[in-house]
Amino acid sequence: MLLNYIITAWKVFLRRKFFTFINLFGISLTLMVLMVISTIGESYFYPKGPEKNTDNIRVINRLVLTNEAHNQTNSGRLGYKFIKENLFRLQTPELISINSGSYGTSIFHQGKKTKLLVKKTDSNFWKVLDFDFMTGRAYSDGEFNEGKFVAVVNQHTEQELFGDASAVGQKLSLGNQSFTIIGVVENVPIVEEVALSDIWVPYTTNATTDYQQETRGSWDAILYHSNPAILEDANKEYINLLKNEVILDVSDNMTEAYSGAYTKLESLSREMFYDNYSYDTHEELFISVMAGLVLLFMLLPSINMINLNVSRMMERSSEIGVRKAFGASTKQLLMQFIIESILLTLAGGILGIILSLLILHSIEASGLIPYAHFPFNIRVFLIGLFLILVFGLISGVYPAYKMSRLSPVTALKGGF
Amino acid sequence: MLTLKNISKSFQTERIETIALSNINLHIKKGEFVSVMGPSGCGKSTLLNIMGLLDHPSEGIVAVDDKAIDSYKDKHIARLRNEKIGFIFQSFHLIHDLRVIDNVELPLLYRKMSAKERKELATAALEKVGLKARIHHYPTQLSGGQQQRVAIARAIVGKPEILLADEPTGNLDSHMSDEIMKLLETLNQKDNATIVMVTHDEEMAKRTERTIRVFDGQLVC
Numbered sequence: 001m002l003l004n005y006i007i008t009a010w011k012v013f014l015r016r017k018f019f020t021f022i023n024l025f026g027i028s029l030t031l032m033v034l035m036v037i038s039t040i041g042e043s044y045f046y047p048k049g050p051e052k053n054t055d056n057i058r059v060i061n062r063l064v065l066t067n068e069a070h071n072q073t074n075s076g077r078l079g080y081k082f083i084k085e086n087l088f089r090l091q092t093p094e095l096i097s098i099n100s101g102s103y104g105t106s107i108f109h110q111g112k113k114t115k116l117l118v119k120k121t122d123s124n125f126w127k128v129l130d131f132d133f134m135t136g137r138a139y140s141d142g143e144f145n146e147g148k149f150v151a152v153v154n155q156h157t158e159q160e161l162f163g164d165a166s167a168v169g170q171k172l173s174l175g176n177q178s179f180t181i182i183g184v185v186e187n188v189p190i191v192e193e194v195a196l197s198d199i200w201v202p203y204t205t206n207a208t209t210d211y212q213q214e215t216r217g218s219w220d221a222i223l224y225h226s227n228p229a230i231l232e233d234a235n236k237e238y239i240n241l242l243k244n245e246v247i248l249d250v251s252d253n254m255t256e257a258y259s260g261a262y263t264k265l266e267s268l269s270r271e272m273f274y275d276n277y278s279y280d281t282h283e284e285l286f287i288s289v290m291a292g293l294v295l296l297f298m299l300l301p302s303i304n305m306i307n308l309n310v311s312r313m314m315e316r317s318s319e320i321g322v323r324k325a326f327g328a329s330t331k332q333l334l335m336q337f338i339i340e341s342i343l344l345t346l347a348g349g350i351l352g353i354i355l356s357l358l359i360l361h362s363i364e365a366s367g368l369i370p371y372a373h374f375p376f377n378i379r380v381f382l383i384g385l386f387l388i389l390v391f392g393l394i395s396g397v398y399p400a401y402k403m404s405r406l407s408p409v410t411a412l413k414g415g416f
Numbered sequence: 417m418l419t420l421k422n423i424s425k426s427f428q429t430e431r432i433e434t435i436a437l438s439n440i441n442l443h444i445k446k447g448e449f450v451s452v453m454g455p456s457g458c459g460k461s462t463l464l465n466i467m468g469l470l471d472h473p474s475e476g477i478v479a480v481d482d483k484a485i486d487s488y489k490d491k492h493i494a495r496l497r498n499e500k501i502g503f504i505f506q507s508f509h510l511i512h513d514l515r516v517i518d519n520v521e522l523p524l525l526y527r528k529m530s531a532k533e534r535k536e537l538a539t540a541a542l543e544k545v546g547l548k549a550r551i552h553h554y555p556t557q558l559s560g561g562q563q564q565r566v567a568i569a570r571a572i573v574g575k576p577e578i579l580l581a582d583e584p585t586g587n588l589d590s591h592m593s594d595e596i597m598k599l600l601e602t603l604n605q606k607d608n609a610t611i612v613m614v615t616h617d618e619e620m621a622k623r624t625e626r627t628i629r630v631f632d633g634q635l636v637c
Contacts, residue, residue, distance in 0.1 A: 004525050015513045322509045326523040326570070327472060327498020329491045408470040412509065 001330075002339075009340040014314075019312060020344065026301045026347025027391060028355055035356035035384050038376050040191070043381075045264055048373065049188050050129040050195040055228040057128055058235060058261035059194050059220040060087065061101075064276050066253040072253065073276060077101060079214035083221055085247040086257075092234035093223040097124035101218040102197040102212075105174065109161045116157055118174060119197035120206065126152075128224035129195050134158075136168040136183030139202055147204035151179035154187045157198045177205060187371040194222060194406065215249045223261050235261040237288070239279045298387070302394040309341070309399035314414070320403060321411030341396025342389075349388030351362035353381070417577060417610060418467060423476035425462055425633075436462040438633045440476070443611060444578065447554040449604040451621040452614045454630035461582055463630060468494050468501050468580045480545045498526050502571030504581035508563045510555040516542065516566050517551040523574040541569040545599060561592030568599060572609070579603070581613040585620060586604060597623060 013020045047054055064075040064081065078087075083098055090096065100120035107114050126138035131152075139150045151172055158167035163237075180199055188196045211217060223238075225231045241258045260279055262270060264285045269286030323333060360374040417551060425437040436459045444467070454460050456623075462529040466478060469485065477484045480496060488496070502523070506532035510519050521540040542548050545565040547558075556561050564584060571579055582601065585593035597620055613624065621627045629636045 001525075009511055318509055319511050322511065323522065324494070325468070325497060325503045326574075327494050327526040328525075329494035331491065332494075332526065409465050412470075412505065 005336050006343065008336060009343050011016040012340055013344065016312065016315075019308065023305060023308065023344055024123060024348045024351060026305060027345055027388075028352035030298060030301045031349050031352030031384065031387060031391065032355040032359065034297065034387055035380065036359055038383050039356065039360055039377065039380050042377060042380050043189060043372075043374060044191040044268075046379070047189070047192045047264075048375075049186065049192045050131040051192040053130045056226060056229050056231070056266060057194070058223045058263060059267060060223070060238070060259055061194075061259050061267070062259060062270070063216065064258040065216070065248065065252065066256050066258070066277065068252050068255050070256075070277060074216060074254065075276060076216050078219045078221060078259075079217035080211045080219055081213055081249070082215045082257075083219055085108055085214070086220050087238070089241065089245075090234060090237055091225070092230060092237045093225055095124050095128050095224040097122055097222045097224065098203075099125055099220055099222075100203055101220050103218070106316030107161070109173070112161075114157075115161045116160070116198035116331040117196065118191055118199045118201065120203035121200055122203065124224075125200070128222050131195070134184045134186060135166060136181070138183055138342070144204055145201045145268045147202060149177060149179045149204065150182045151199045152183040152185060153181055154185050154371075155196050156187050158184050172199070173184060173201070174201065175207070177207070179205075189368050189371050189373055191372075191408075194220065215252060215254075219263075224251070231261070242279070298391055298394065302391060305395035306398055307396065310402065312399075317406060317414050320406050321408045321413075324406075324408035324411065330404045334400055337403050338396055341400060342392045345388055345392030345396065349384065351392070352388075353384050356384075362389045387402065417446045417481055418472075418595075419477075419479040420467065421477040421479070422464075423463075423466060423473045423478070425466065425471070427460070436633055437466070437473070440633075440635055442467075442635065444610060446577070446610055447604070447608045449601070449611045449624045449628065450613070451627045452612065452630060453616070453618070453621050453627055458630045459551075460630050460632040462610065464580050464582050464614050468503060469497050470503075474623040476532070483585065494526070498523055498574065500577045502574065502576040502579045504564070504567050504571050504579060504584045506586040508555070508560075508567045508587075510563055510566055510570075514554075514556050515551070516547065516553050516555065516558070519555065519566055520569045520573050522570060525565040527574070537573055538569070541573040542566070544572065545569045552624065559592070560588050561595055562589060564592070568596070568603075572603065572607075577619050578610040578612065581611065583614050583616065585615070585617065593617070593620070596632050 032052060061077055062075065063078050064073060066073040087096060099122070100119040102119040102410055104115055105118050123139055123141045123143070129235060131138070134155060138152055139148065143150055153167055153172070161167065162170055167184050170181050172179045172181055190196060223231065223234050238261050246257045248254050248257060258277060258279060260266070262279060262281060265283050266281035269283040270281045273282040273285055275282070318334065357376065363369055364372050364374060420440050420442040423437055424435070426435045428434050440463065444558040452460050452463060462471065466473050469478070479485065481502060485493060485496065507630055517535070517538050520541055521534045524534040524537060539548065539551060542551055545568050547562060547565055547569065550558060550562065554567065558566065585596050588596065600611055600613065601623065604611050615621055
């Protein structure tokens with residue numbers, strides 16, 4: 001019977017070539033967009049680069065300072081002084097790492113100018129994140145404490161500055177300082193913004209110590225614990241500290257501090273539903289809005305397809321009447337139409353997946369997103385498959401139900 | 417084999433109720449060739465639809481082989497239609513993108529049967545109506561008379577006990593009508609098929625054993 005359903009479905013598709021094309025076009029385009037978004041989302045929420053231990057880290061990259069009346073507010077990244085006086089008092093994290101945030105700089109090497117990102121970090125940076133070293137090593141606690149002029153670079157920098165030669169042992173000039181490269185790591189995907197840079201050097205090599213006096217600056221902190229469950233407690237401890245024991249610069253007139261140690265999801269939702277005077281990250285709202293948008297995005301073409309399917313009913317009503325007259329039950333017809341709909345969506349879905357892989361591949365190849373890498377991923381594939389089924393059901397079941405319940409007499413007359 | 421007891425059928429529209437059939441009592445015996453006549457809109461087709469279990473009466477009982485079917489579920493009624501009844505329509509109702517053989521096979525799709533068996537039975541039915549040579553054609557490649565013969569092959573392929581024909585010659589010229597009528601007569605006489613045929617044509621009705629006349633939703637003798 002199933003084979004018959006499939007053969008009939010195939011014949012219907014061939015019969016209504018334009019309809020089939022429109023349907024396939026709609027489904028594949030919708031799914032392609034969703035697949036591209038979910039692949040990029042997947043690489044953000046489930047990093048494959050140095051942030052692959054994302055469950056073990058939480059990032060503090062935003063601080064809001066305000067006075068009691070909330071009429072004087074400053075927000076931005078953290079200053080070194082604030083970190084030293086407050087963050088370093090936290091007991092829960094196993095490790096705390098801080099870095100300057102990456103900034104662009106031009107490097108002149110052998111007469112060639114190259115624009116690269118530099119990040120100044122501590123030695124914990126290499127312990128809290130999970131970098132893959134191609135050659136060499138990270139700088140040690142000793143080298144960091146002594147302010148040694150050592151640097152780690154990524155593959156891209158090695159290639160740009162030294163071609164096919166190994167970068168390890170080579171000299172690198174940053175401003176007036178000369179660093180010795182001691183390690184080369186794989187390129188960091190742009191979505192992994194905590195780790196992202198082309199060159200990493202110890203911040204103890206800074207020419208001045210002015211930064212040590214700043215409450216606000218351009219610093220990020222990473223809290224690490226080998227047990228992800230405890231990290232939630234670290235955040236609670238941090239928020240508690242901000243509420244009750246925060247040390248702020250008296251001269252600033254600021255009395256309240258709002259911040260948090262965020263997961264990737266929380267960071268994103270806080271960026272979206274920005275609320276200066278709250279510790280809440282609104283991630284439930286974020287998830288609801290995202291789910292709502294995805295549903296809406298799928299619902300619109302689905303409604304379109306329901307319309308197309310229902311109008312197609314008119315053309316097929318005589319066939320429905322004949323099939324019923326010769327013994328097809330409502331259930332058998334329902335199965336027939338659902339299978340038709342699912343096969344069509346499946347074909348559109350496979351097309352959509354292929355298209356999305358092509359698009360992602362061209363995004364990778366174009367260099368539009370630096371160091372983007374979107375490999376075929378079983379989880380994304382399963383999400384895609386799920387989306388296809390939802391899509392197929394949304395757009396197929398109602399018309400199928402309506403078609404199959406048509407009275408044979410009405411159907412034979414060509415109406416419904 | 418088919419009995420209608422006190423059958424009434426009315427259609428309710430927004431404002432008015434139209435009575436299509438009123439208090440019909442009818443019994444069709446096995447092997448009979450019955451014609452149903454009456455003016456347009458008198459309820460002939462509604463009567464045929466109720467006999468063919470395509471429509472439900474508003475009141476009364478339809479019995480197939482002395483069993484009342486009013487409590488049967490959709491699945492059971494579908495099976496009865498599949499096994500006991502074959503339909504022939506005025507406008508043939510062939511599915512245009514299926515080949516002749518696939519159209520004829522259609523009732524067998526809803527039975528537990530191998531594809532090979534289906535093909536054999538469909539070929540035999542087409543042979544019976546003289547269209548074996550056309551099995552791979554599509555309906556639109558055939559004349560009206562040939563299309564109606566395909567429809568008859570489809571109606572008889574499952575060896576139903578009763579054939580219900582709703583003006584089977586209504587869309588055909590006199591020569592083709594005669595051809596179809598002869599075919600129905602052969603099926604009735606040789607295969608002992610029970611046939612109920614709605615017609616407007618007095619000449620056709622005369623060729624059947626019994627004529628039922630319907631007027632304003634009622635049987636007139």
